[in-house]
Amino acid sequence: MLADRVRFVSFVLVVLGVTINLQQVSAGPWRDGVHRSGNAFAKRMSESDEYLEFGRKLKQSCGYESCPKPKKNMLNVHLVPHTHDDVGWLKTVDQYYYGSKTTIQKAGVQYILDSVIQSLLSDPERKFIYVESAFFFKWFNEQTVELQQQVRMLVDEGRLEFIGGAWSMNDEAAAHYHSVVDQFTWGLRKLNDTFGECGRPRIGWQIDPFGHSREQASLFAQMGYDGLFFGRLDYQDKRERMTHKRAEMIWKTSDNLDDADLFTGVLYNLYQAPPGFCFDILCSDEPFMDGPYSAENNVKAKVDKFLYYVNLQAESYRANNIILTMGGDFTYMDANVYFKNMDKLIKYTNARQTNGSNVNVFYSTPSCYLKALHDIGITWPTKSDDFFPYASDPHSFWTGYYTSRPTSKRFERVGNHFLQVCKQLTALAPARTAHMEPHLNILREAMGVMQHHDAITGTEKQHVANDYARMLNVAVKACSANTKDALNQIVDPKYKRSLRSTGLPVEHTTPYPEYTFAFQSCHLLNVSKCELTESKDSFTVTLYNPLAHAGHRVCTCSGLSGGRYIVRDYRNVEVSITELCRMTENRF
Numbered sequence: 001m002l003a004d005r006v007r008f009v010s011f012v013l014v015v016l017g018v019t020i021n022l023q024q025v026s027a028g029p030w031r032d033g034v035h036r037s038g039n040a041f042a043k044r045m046s047e048s049d050e051y052l053e054f055g056r057k058l059k060q061s062c063g064y065e066s067c068p069k070p071k072k073n074m075l076n077v078h079l080v081p082h083t084h085d086d087v088g089w090l091k092t093v094d095q096y097y098y099g100s101k102t103t104i105q106k107a108g109v110q111y112i113l114d115s116v117i118q119s120l121l122s123d124p125e126r127k128f129i130y131v132e133s134a135f136f137f138k139w140f141n142e143q144t145v146e147l148q149q150q151v152r153m154l155v156d157e158g159r160l161e162f163i164g165g166a167w168s169m170n171d172e173a174a175a176h177y178h179s180v181v182d183q184f185t186w187g188l189r190k191l192n193d194t195f196g197e198c199g200r201p202r203i204g205w206q207i208d209p210f211g212h213s214r215e216q217a218s219l220f221a222q223m224g225y226d227g228l229f230f231g232r233l234d235y236q237d238k239r240e241r242m243t244h245k246r247a248e249m250i251w252k253t254s255d256n257l258d259d260a261d262l263f264t265g266v267l268y269n270l271y272q273a274p275p276g277f278c279f280d281i282l283c284s285d286e287p288f289m290d291g292p293y294s295a296e297n298n299v300k301a302k303v304d305k306f307l308y309y310v311n312l313q314a315e316s317y318r319a320n321n322i323i324l325t326m327g328g329d330f331t332y333m334d335a336n337v338y339f340k341n342m343d344k345l346i347k348y349t350n351a352r353q354t355n356g357s358n359v360n361v362f363y364s365t366p367s368c369y370l371k372a373l374h375d376i377g378i379t380w381p382t383k384s385d386d387f388f389p390y391a392s393d394p395h396s397f398w399t400g401y402y403t404s405r406p407t408s409k410r411f412e413r414v415g416n417h418f419l420q421v422c423k424q425l426t427a428l429a430p431a432r433t434a435h436m437e438p439h440l441n442i443l444r445e446a447m448g449v450m451q452h453h454d455a456i457t458g459t460e461k462q463h464v465a466n467d468y469a470r471m472l473n474v475a476v477k478a479c480s481a482n483t484k485d486a487l488n489q490i491v492d493p494k495y496k497r498s499l500r501s502t503g504l505p506v507e508h509t510t511p512y513p514e515y516t517f518a519f520q521s522c523h524l525l526n527v528s529k530c531e532l533t534e535s536k537d538s539f540t541v542t543l544y545n546p547l548a549h550a551g552h553r554v555c556t557c558s559g560l561s562g563g564r565y566i567v568r569d570y571r572n573v574e575v576s577i578t579e580l581c582r583m584t585e586n587r588f
Contacts, residue, residue: 062198066158067368078364082327087168089454092467107330115335133187165201167448172213183448204228207271210398211390218253227263231270242316252384279341280331288344405458422479425486439478446475488515528558
């Protein structure tokens, strides 16, 4: 026997694997300016979708079928009403949703969606796009069944269109592609489950991230998106592209994939309304005052200014169609104000056509704008590299966020790793208990929020960063219950005997109430702290291998205090160990 205390640490290796079949989807309507025959875009254009609801067939006119028809030989102006709702930035996610902390920022997403839906229902000519699935489904789940059906009607008629469709508008520099794919998967799945094909986004809408990567565009192409629009690029690059009409292009997003070219457009005014035409309650621009005998009547002046602006913008683009973003950060809390003035803008601008004006204005969406460009058949310039780094002005490079808040960035990576473990073990658990799916979804949604371009970037306020960390910590703990249940079901002999004795289908079986193994996770290993290893004389470490084959890995066990240690494997055979020096330990 050793004179000083000996601690025993046994290791259990769990080797599990799953095979996933992936199917690549066509990337959109353009390749070197030519329509791709036989792809999903052509199919959506040629077929009318129908679906069954309450025993009757309803004809759908969403997507490209719902698009207004531009006029030939005229400058067609596509007004795109939208709101950009950050999933946390100056305020937390819930503060933005409920509209609290108005001294920080006047923004309430629930009021935006309430107001927009009522404005759309009041006039069938109006359209609106929405992006952030995290906010939308929080709002949608609070509504009555009747209002939910009205929202489905708006989606089916193409009057409310989802763009982007991910849980949040992710950053493209600090986010890992694995987490990006996961958050798109979750957002698109929710849209499909709720709205079917009409809920499927066709356009990538990355209007606020601080630069854009070729890999992100490649993901859009591989996911079957038809185009991408964004607002931020280097100020010199933007000036050059606007001057030479190269703001719209075919982005060649991969040297290896044959079908990864994506139409990409740079928006003219970031994502804001034209100067003088922000009719939101957050803005101070003058409304249309059209009383025929009013001394304040400003219709002529407003239309003159608008015509000047759209003709100026048209000089930077190749087609006789241009897109005008009518919105901004958290706009449309009183949507009627904005829509009422846009109605007048359309009415009085189009009235000028009788006097020879060639400007035609109408409500539209990015996908309808894309269709109009496609119908013209223009050959576009190409690009094959990134839009990084982003500089907004001379000597103003937005690159500090690549490394800011490193602890938050690390926590996001840990969260992603744990999400993969949780998904796999939840799927492989012999008995699916009632809590498993809700716990998994909590982590999915928290990780989706973490990809937001003001979350993983570290550009948020400190109290918002604290809330992100709180949210992810709660989600990881929730999913830990899944991994504990699943691992016990797989390795606990008492549970296996109990399961065999019941004879019930595994999906209806209640897990064994008292597991043999009390699995715990140490989430503070970044500071070499683990309460379990510091307080127990002996314990078992379970290593999870997500691959379908065995492998060799170095395992680092932190937080051990004093004494000597003996490590044995699952066969009770002693395993050699190497103690790390303090300098080396701090690097893990």
